[in-house]
Amino acid sequence: MKYSKEEVMQYVREEDVKFIRLAFCDVFGKQKNISIMPEELPRAFEYGIAFDASAITGFGDESRCDLLLHPDPETLMLLPWRPEHGKVVRMFTSISYPDGTPFECDTRSLLKKAVADAQKAGYTFAFGAEQEFYLFELDEKNRPTKIPYDAAGYMDIAPEDKGENIRREICLTLEQMGIRPESSHHEEGPGQNEIDFRYSDALSAADNAMTFQTIVKTIARRNGLCADFSAKPLDDEPGNGFHINMSVKPCEGSENLCYMIAGILDKVVEMTAFLNPTENSYKRFGVDKAPGYVSWSSENRSQLVRIPAAVGEYRRAELRSPDPTANPYLAFAFMIYAGLYGLQNKLDMPNATNINLYKTDTGTLAKFKKLPENLEAACKVAAASEFVKAHVPAAILNIYCHK
Numbered sequence: 001m002k003y004s005k006e007e008v009m010q011y012v013r014e015e016d017v018k019f020i021r022l023a024f025c026d027v028f029g030k031q032k033n034i035s036i037m038p039e040e041l042p043r044a045f046e047y048g049i050a051f052d053a054s055a056i057t058g059f060g061d062e063s064r065c066d067l068l069l070h071p072d073p074e075t076l077m078l079l080p081w082r083p084e085h086g087k088v089v090r091m092f093t094s095i096s097y098p099d100g101t102p103f104e105c106d107t108r109s110l111l112k113k114a115v116a117d118a119q120k121a122g123y124t125f126a127f128g129a130e131q132e133f134y135l136f137e138l139d140e141k142n143r144p145t146k147i148p149y150d151a152a153g154y155m156d157i158a159p160e161d162k163g164e165n166i167r168r169e170i171c172l173t174l175e176q177m178g179i180r181p182e183s184s185h186h187e188e189g190p191g192q193n194e195i196d197f198r199y200s201d202a203l204s205a206a207d208n209a210m211t212f213q214t215i216v217k218t219i220a221r222r223n224g225l226c227a228d229f230s231a232k233p234l235d236d237e238p239g240n241g242f243h244i245n246m247s248v249k250p251c252e253g254s255e256n257l258c259y260m261i262a263g264i265l266d267k268v269v270e271m272t273a274f275l276n277p278t279e280n281s282y283k284r285f286g287v288d289k290a291p292g293y294v295s296w297s298s299e300n301r302s303q304l305v306r307i308p309a310a311v312g313e314y315r316r317a318e319l320r321s322p323d324p325t326a327n328p329y330l331a332f333a334f335m336i337y338a339g340l341y342g343l344q345n346k347l348d349m350p351n352a353t354n355i356n357l358y359k360t361d362t363g364t365l366a367k368f369k370k371l372p373e374n375l376e377a378a379c380k381v382a383a384a385s386e387f388v389k390a391h392v393p394a395a396i397l398n399i400y401c402h403k
Contacts, residue, residue, distance in 0.1 A: 002074040018086035022069045027058035029327030058399040069093040080176040104393040107329040114333040127205035128245040130196045134228040144226035148191030161186045189237040209328040231323035232283040239284030242324045247316040262349045263342020270385035271334040273378040275322040282374045293368040295353040302357040
């Protein structure tokens with residue numbers, strides 16, 4: 001359900017809400033929030049709530065440190081793990097300078113702009129996210145370890161799969177918050193899990209991806225565990241993927257989907273620094289079903305882009321290179337602009353690669369363009385990309401490329 005400002009204030013009055021979290025994220029996608037009391041809500045809607053931006057990564061320094069948070073009433077959610085009496089709700093926000101000018105490093109607003117640009121061009125994109133994570137045990141001081149919660153494998157069941165009840169609790173909590181998970185299962189790695197989401201618009205999908213990580217980490221801790229979303233938590237086990245499913249309307253048969261995929265394939269190397277923003281991200285590439293080359297195929301999970309076996313409204317493309325350390329607002333924005341590039345230029349897709357790239361000889365692999373081998377290489381490509389410069393402020397590009 002999407003609320004208006006008046007409906008939010010009515011809800012807060014009638015439902016014994018005592019704390020309102022105003023949520024945002026830094027440029028790398030780490031969620032932040034400030035809690036306000038109900039009496040401050042009218043001021044938040046009319047003027048915004050000020051905070052010290054100099055302490056937030058990428059938001060500037062002490063010379064210009066005042067920014068304002070403006071809650072989005074449509075994103076109101078009750079946090080069901082908080083006390084029933086004296087409830088806590090959360091809203092995502094947009095960020096501005098005190099004079100009302102939008103803050104250029106507000107990545108949620110950058111995604112909103114990408115959605116608007118796509119609509120002006122006559123296209124609507126939908127997203128469905130699949131995030132993988134490990135559950136690790138805590139030590140006697142409640143510090144995270146690298147000891148997996150179980151030794152189960154892909155789609156195993158209890159008693160080998162010890163995460164079954166935790167995934168159940170996560171899915172039920174998501175439903176309480178109005179987020180609809182599609183499926184959940186144990187992944188290939190020991191203690192590794194995956195929960196998939198139904199398709200939604202780009203902004204809702206990115207908000208839900210942010211919310212999902214918060215819920216998983218919270219519920220894991222309540223069960224005496226640590227949830228790890230890093231790209232490669234264990235050197236000898238599969239990494240965590242953030243597989244992003246994307247579709248476009250109007251479909252016009254399959255032509256528009258093909259143009260969209262062609263655009264993503266053309267620009268993916270340039271935007272890899274944002275899809276895989278840590279050094280650890282690059283340890284995952286090329287092994288355990290994580291792609292290492294720019295290629296596509298139907299169904300083939302060794303490819304960068306896969307077209308799953310689906311028809312009608314479920315027909316989509318799956319980008320398999322991103323990992324959960326990516327900022328979903330930036331990731332989805334870049335994918336929209338890359339898809340638009342393919343659609344507006346009617347790019348032809350390269351030939352499908354119907355081979356298993358993990359078992360292919362080096363001579364064959366040499367014919368394919370590789371994804372960057374490390375973060376330094378990815379940043380070098382991004383810093384030189386006119387495509388990247390056209391769609392993110394220089395401040396964000398400089399932060400990602402460590403300039």
